[in-house]
Amino acid sequence: MDFEFSPDQQQFINDVRAFLAEEARKPYAKEVMSPEREADSMLADSPERREFNKQLAKKRYLGMSWPLEYGGQAKEGIYEYLVNEELASVGAPLIGKGVGCVGKTLIRHGSEKHKTEFLPQILNAEIEFCLGYSEPGAGSDLASLKLKAEKIDGGWKVNGQKIYNTSAHFADWYWLAARTDFDVPKHKGISLFLIPMNSPGITVREIKTMGDHRTNEVFFDDVFVPDDALVGELNKGWVYICEALDYERFTLYTVGPIQKKFDVFIDMIKHETRDGQPLKDDPYVRKIVAQLATDLETCVMLQRRVIAAACKGGVPTVEAAMCKLYSTQLGQRLANAALDILGPSSILHEGVEHAPCHGKWEHSLRATALDTIGGGTSEVQKNIIARRGLELPLAM
Ligand SMILES: Cc1cc2nc3c(=O)[nH]c(=O)nc-3n(C[C@H](O)[C@H](O)[C@H](O)COP(=O)(O)OP(=O)(O)OC[C@H]3O[C@@H](n4cnc5c(N)ncnc54)[C@H](O)[C@@H]3O)c2cc1C
Known part of the structure; x- marks a missing residue:
């Protein structure tokens, strides 16, 4: 049993860290690297962010697991995970959905036109995508x-609504799931389309989340989508969506940010006082800290199990569900514990006078709640564990 990375992987981690240390010295660093922020999606689009992504591209950190013929390096998926872990640890934007979901699906199923048009742009960090899946009620x-995408001459007419489409307000292209057949079982009538975000008839409206980051609802009003915007085969969208989730298992859940947050938590315990007494001397506080340190170690091990299973060529659905469930709930427990320890004034917002730790933990509690929802809620993860891991029957 070996819990360490291989020498080659460790060398790669060191290289990425050296690259990030160099980036951190650039004038734009504070715009793109903020270890204090709660989620990748909170980093808005900006020229600095796009420039940073270009640097990632130059270092060839994008598309590392893609085949050589498409400009990739045919490396194992773990290298993409390692880059994301380091990016997450310094609060930089993660390798996007372009490389994972969109790029890998196009490589497997896309038309030559789509491959030629999009793959080089993704590798060069020239375009941003928005994933258009969720809807009110779905x-x-x-x-x-x-x-609904309805067949018309030369293309499709799209009508309906999406919700929680995170980067819709700045993305260039929409990766859109639409119903193309209402007369077959629901999984079999979905297709994927790649359409420009500025297509006439698309309206994007802001939704502000409890975690203070922006997401969007998007309305489609007779949007024309040409035939060649269809990704792969008609009505195969569900298969592609599920496959893409499998590709993403490596990179979806990083533990670096929780580790960093725990360091901040420990620092707070070591230096803050309550009622004039150092927190570090309080037996109740020490018990909480010891428990959380143990939980964090469990979280790291669950993450390593996902990586280990995926490295052996498996699809670690159950391991990834356990890791997602545990790590996102740990983020909540950590924030909750900080609020308990800091007392009633801990619910003061950032910017309010006397807000303990500048309101960090109050914000963290709100922001980490979103992590337990996005990418599949905690209940959905439990269903996966019960059904696929424990082979229990479907809940009635
Ligand atoms: C920060 C963030 C970013 C997101 N980004 C995107 C994006 O870019 N693109 C996109 O398409 N979507 C995005 N989403 C949407 C996200 O995928 C959905 O919010 C999520 O899948 C839950 O769906 P829902 O909100 O419709 O809740 P629902 O599915 O309506 O769930 C409501 C409640 O019921 C529970 N529940 C539902 N079904 C079951 C069940 N079978 N058993 C037990 N309990 C159940 C849920 O756990 C939840 O507590 C994002 C969400 C968040 C929070």
């Missing part, structure tokens, strides 16, 4: 989506 049960 989130956990995504296959129930109703946004």
